[in-house]
Amino acid sequence: MMRKEKKQVEEITAMEADFAQWYTDVVRKADLVDYASVRGSMIIRPYGYAIWEHIQKELDRQIKETGHENVYLPLFIPESLLQKEKDHIEGFAPEVAWVTHGGEEKLAERLCVRPTSEVLFCEHYANIIHSYRDLPKLYNQWGNVVRWEKTTRPFLRSLEFLWQEGHTCHATDEEAGEETRRMLEVYADVCEDYLAVPVLRGRKTDKEKFAGAKFTLTIESLMHDGKALQTGTSHHLGSGFAEAFGIQYTDKQGKLQHVHQTSWGITTRLIGALIMVHGDNRGLVLPPKIAPVQVMVIPIAQHKEGVLDKAYELKEQLNKTVRAGIDASDKSPGWKFSEHEMKGVPIRIEIGPKDIEKHQAVAVRRDTGEKIFLSLDELETRIPLLLEEIQKGLLQKAKAHREEKTNIALSMDEFKAVLESNPGFIKAMWCGDRECEDQIKEETGATSRCMPFEQEVISKTCVCCGQEAEELVYWAKAY
Amino acid sequence: MMRKEKKQVEEITAMEADFAQWYTDVVRKADLVDYASVRGSMIIRPYGYAIWEHIQKELDRQIKETGHENVYLPLFIPESLLQKEKDHIEGFAPEVAWVTHGGEEKLAERLCVRPTSEVLFCEHYANIIHSYRDLPKLYNQWGNVVRWEKTTRPFLRSLEFLWQEGHTCHATDEEAGEETRRMLEVYADVCEDYLAVPVLRGRKTDKEKFAGAKFTLTIESLMHDGKALQTGTSHHLGSGFAEAFGIQYTDKQGKLQHVHQTSWGITTRLIGALIMVHGDNRGLVLPPKIAPVQVMVIPIAQHKEGVLDKAYELKEQLNKTVRAGIDASDKSPGWKFSEHEMKGVPIRIEIGPKDIEKHQAVAVRRDTGEKIFLSLDELETRIPLLLEEIQKGLLQKAKAHREEKTNIALSMDEFKAVLESNPGFIKAMWCGDRECEDQIKEETGATSRCMPFEQEVISKTCVCCGQEAEELVYWAKAY
Ligand SMILES: [Zn+2]
Ligand SMILES: [Zn+2]
Numbered sequence: 019m020m021r022k023e024k025k026q027v028e029e030i031t032a033m034e035a036d037f038a039q040w041y042t043d044v045v046r047k048a049d050l051v052d053y054a055s056v057r058g059s060m061i062i063r064p065y066g067y068a069i070w071e072h073i074q075k076e077l078d079r080q081i082k083e084t085g086h087e088n089v090y091l092p093l094f095i096p097e098s099l100l101q102k103e104k105d106h107i108e109g110f111a112p113e114v115a116w117v118t119h120g121g122e123e124k125l126a127e128r129l130c131v132r133p134t135s136e137v138l139f140c141e142h143y144a145n146i147i148h149s150y151r152d153l154p155k156l157y158n159q160w161g162n163v164v165r166w167e168k169t170t171r172p173f174l175r176s177l178e179f180l181w182q183e184g185h186t187c188h189a190t191d192e193e194a195g196e197e198t199r200r201m202l203e204v205y206a207d208v209c210e211d212y213l214a215v216p217v218l219r220g221r222k223t224d225k226e227k228f229a230g231a232k233f234t235l236t237i238e239s240l241m242h243d244g245k246a247l248q249t250g251t252s253h254h255l256g257s258g259f260a261e262a263f264g265i266q267y268t269d270k271q272g273k274l275q276h277v278h279q280t281s282w283g284i285t286t287r288l289i290g291a292l293i294m295v296h297g298d299n300r301g302l303v304l305p306p307k308i309a310p311v312q313v314m315v316i317p318i319a320q321h322k323e324g325v326l327d328k329a330y331e332l333k334e335q336l337n338k339t340v341r342a343g344i345d346a347s348d349k350s351p352g353w354k355f356s357e358h359e360m361k362g363v364p365i366r367i368e369i370g371p372k373d374i375e376k377h378q379a380v381a382v383r384r385d386t387g388e389k390i391f392l393s394l395d396e397l398e399t400r401i402p403l404l405l406e407e408i409q410k411g412l413l414q415k416a417k418a419h420r421e422e423k424t425n426i427a428l429s430m431d432e433f434k435a436v437l438e439s440n441p442g443f444i445k446a447m448w449c450g451d452r453e454c455e456d457q458i459k460e461e462t463g464a465t466s467r468c469m470p471f472e473q474e475v476i477s478k479t480c481v482c483c484g485q486e487a488e489e490l491v492y493w494a495k496a497y
Numbered sequence: 498m499m500r501k502e503k504k505q506v507e508e509i510t511a512m513e514a515d516f517a518q519w520y521t522d523v524v525r526k527a528d529l530v531d532y533a534s535v536r537g538s539m540i541i542r543p544y545g546y547a548i549w550e551h552i553q554k555e556l557d558r559q560i561k562e563t564g565h566e567n568v569y570l571p572l573f574i575p576e577s578l579l580q581k582e583k584d585h586i587e588g589f590a591p592e593v594a595w596v597t598h599g600g601e602e603k604l605a606e607r608l609c610v611r612p613t614s615e616v617l618f619c620e621h622y623a624n625i626i627h628s629y630r631d632l633p634k635l636y637n638q639w640g641n642v643v644r645w646e647k648t649t650r651p652f653l654r655s656l657e658f659l660w661q662e663g664h665t666c667h668a669t670d671e672e673a674g675e676e677t678r679r680m681l682e683v684y685a686d687v688c689e690d691y692l693a694v695p696v697l698r699g700r701k702t703d704k705e706k707f708a709g710a711k712f713t714l715t716i717e718s719l720m721h722d723g724k725a726l727q728t729g730t731s732h733h734l735g736s737g738f739a740e741a742f743g744i745q746y747t748d749k750q751g752k753l754q755h756v757h758q759t760s761w762g763i764t765t766r767l768i769g770a771l772i773m774v775h776g777d778n779r780g781l782v783l784p785p786k787i788a789p790v791q792v793m794v795i796p797i798a799q800h801k802e803g804v805l806d807k808a809y810e811l812k813e814q815l816n817k818t819v820r821a822g823i824d825a826s827d828k829s830p831g832w833k834f835s836e837h838e839m840k841g842v843p844i845r846i847e848i849g850p851k852d853i854e855k856h857q858a859v860a861v862r863r864d865t866g867e868k869i870f871l872s873l874d875e876l877e878t879r880i881p882l883l884l885e886e887i888q889k890g891l892l893q894k895a896k897a898h899r900e901e902k903t904n905i906a907l908s909m910d911e912f913k914a915v916l917e918s919n920p921g922f923i924k925a926m927w928c929g930d931r932e933c934e935d936q937i938k939e940e941t942g943a944t945s946r947c948m949p950f951e952q953e954v955i956s957k958t959c960v961c962c963g964q965e966a967e968e969l970v971y972w973a974k975a976y
Contacts, residue, residue, distance in 0.1 A: 092657055094535045121592050131596065162641065
């Protein structure tokens with residue numbers, strides 16, 4: 019091993035030693051982010067942004083395919099507008115940034131930098147919806163939002179983040195409910211089929227639901243350290259916002275009715291999930307479907323005649339069907355290996371003078387480290403298959419990991435013991451009382467992640483108070 | 498003409514009567530924007546946003562093709578950071594929005610909402626550039642910015658707008674100059690080849706250049722009312738920012754050097770240019786290359802058997818090669834004609850029972866109103882060609898319009914007379930003195946738009962002071 023290469027690998031903290039530090043190391047060494055001078059803000063660097071663009075592209079396709087249209091609403095919300103829905107302002111007021119001056123002039127009314135855009139959409143909907151013919155309205159917005167968080171971590175919790183927020187209006191409560199579930203399924207599909215991140219689908223408790231919503235659906239994922247991450251939420255807003263903002267339509271009978279609304283969002287947080295679900299002690303591991311570079315060609319002994327030419331030829335050939343790159347820099351092969359492992363490139367292809375003689379190349383899988391000798395003739399057909407295999411393998415591995423770290427608790431003692439010995443999801447019955455939910459959090463640090471759609475009865479009594487149980491809940495410590 | 502149809506057409510003010518009101522009418526009636534409760538902010542509605550997405554898609558492709566990478570930097574700039582480059586802060590301070598509170602807490606230092614991101618990029622570049630191997634750095638960002646404008650108009654001048662901003666670092670002044678010109682050419686190409694908006698390429702005077710730049714290149718377009726619109730700018734920043742922010746690299750000889758920078762941007766303003774260059778008294782006229790719907794199929798007597806089926810069949814057939822839509826709503830054909838004319842759809846296709854009998858359809862061009870009878874067999878091949886013809890025709894028409902409205906002035910009297918009789922670009926010689934530039938603005942209301950790359954000598958003396966002339970300048974009243 020060369021000196022430089024060693025040094026680079028050594029610089030990552032092992033995840034077993036300090037998971038938080040490992041995360042920070044990967045985020046920096048894989049060139050995903052840099053810090054900016056405003057506390058808690060991040061710079062998303064080209065490699066990180068390219069991952070986001072791939073996520074965006076697929077999600078945007080599915081959002082449009084399900085009949086939604088993109089729009090753009092303002093960044094600023096007047097304080098009086100934010101206050102129109104009581105629960106909503108209570109939920110968000112503590113964490114918004116306030117603009118008080120424009121140029122040299124003090125504003126008559128403070129403006130908040132949007133933490134989410136429900137009230138802006140509601141004001142707009144009240145303007146443009148009049149008749150049942152105007153429904154449903156299915157809008158989506160890509161943009162940035164700001165939340166004044168006290169403690170921040172790149173991608174997971176930052177002052178400003180990028181996201182999409184869907185906002186829809188429907189004639190009936192039932193239709194809004196269908197939309198809420200439909201978009202959760204879109205999110206689940208993007209997570210599982212593209213990011214290879216398995217998700218648990220369920221409903222949030224009233225304590226954890228969105229401020230102002232009737233109910234919130236959520237997808238929850240388990241990170242490598244056994245902590246949960248909320249990867250997407252879809253809210254049934256009922257008609258509370260419509261009543262506060264006067265969003266009404268004339269139905270077929272000529273009667274005025276309030277609309278029923280939903281909102282749903284997914285954020286740059288997903289990149290955090292990718293890192294913490296698939297990453298290892300060599301760095302990032304990217305699922306092929308969203309990897310900016312799927313295959314990196316690395317010439318060996320590239321100064322020897324014919325090697326570079328052959329390597330470029332392979333890259334061009336691969337580019338017909340996959341996203342291939344080449345690292346022809348003057349760094350050593352060993353340095354390049356660890357660099358592209360750090361960046362999580364799914365496959366590297368080594369090609370040197372001996373390989374050329376044998377009319378072969380060596381493919382190395384990032385996920386398993388497996389070396390595969392491939393005839394140059396079969397490269398073009400085998401690599402796409404190998405990428406599919408890697409994609410599937412990552413999802414299976416993540417699912418198996420989640421299974422291993424999902425336990426049942428029938429008592430609080432069991433709850434605490436298992437959370438200590440094998441941190442992860444804990445399935446436990448709950449009576450439905452907020453008091454028990456609070457007490458579980460206080461005693462264990464775990465919060466209710468969701469009431470899964472697939473309910474089971476693992477006991478008849480609440481894990482906390484022993485009263486009659488109403489729901490199976492997944493609990494976990496969470497990001 | 499039906500009553501409803503009439504009403505809709507009547508609602509647009511004629512552009513000859515009141516151009517500003519015509520613009521506002523088109524923007525609203527074509528469903529491009531709606532107003533929001535924050536003064537000067539706009540809601541970009543689905544149709545307007547779809548146009549922006551088409552512009553983005555092409556521009557993003559060309560930005561990447563020229564070697565640039567997308568990144569995302571924070572929304573907020575600490576006041577002290579903004580102040581690091583003296584000219585820059587002087588230029589922008591009067592028009593920024595200030596965040597003074599986060600949640601309940603008053604901030605120790607005010608944060609400005611980015612009006613542009615030079616200082617953020619500079620801070621980042623100082624962190625990541627060390628050696629000549631790190632150069633060039635070619636970054637681009639898509640996002641929103643805020644400028645506290647006093648008077649605002651949708652797309653043309655708003656408190657918040659969407660744009661892309663490129664920021665690059667180079668080893669030499671010459672390379673930065675090449676980049677500045679290269680990106681101006683990309684902008685010119687998008688404007689002329691995609692938006693069919695002809696542009697004049699040139700350099701801004703010192704008075705009109707970007708705050709902190711060495712020089713600014715610009716593309717300028719002429720609107721239907723004879724006023725100019727700056728459609729894109731590309732700035733050579735020299736090494737002033739690099740010196741203020743300490744962006745240095747070690748060159749091949751081991752010597753520390755400052756980098757040379759550029760920045761360049763294009764905004765949602767382009768949608769304003771589209772409207773004011775191509776629009777007419779029936780509404781928007783969209784160039785096919787960026788029209789969200791290129792061909793709208795409108796069934797005639799759609800209740801008659803077979804008509805709707807045939808119309809859907811045509812739409813599917815057209816969708817193989819163009820972006821086709823169908824309006825099968827229960828509105829009258831007349832209503833639909835004016836609706837899609839208002840929205841600027843390049844071609845509408847009428848298909849009714851008689852057409853089906855004759856195995857034909859009627860194509861109507863939005864730009865010329867020409868009716869073309871097409872056999873159903875040739876539809877699939879003829880429509881793409883017709884779209885190309887329309888695209889070319891729009892550019893030619895706009896060029897001819899600009900020619901008609903471009904005049905020469907050899908004296909101030911001539912200048913004023915021609916600006917009055919045929920408002921548009923005025924070509925006049927200039928001595929290079931700021932005083933003359935100021936005086937021309939004061940006397941005529943026209944500003945220097947640019948010193949064109951293609952210089953001519955139309956006189957030897959300055960149109961204002963009579964001293965020796967240095968440059969030919971294009972002048973105009975501008976948005
Ligand atoms: Zn209980
Ligand atoms: Zn002069």
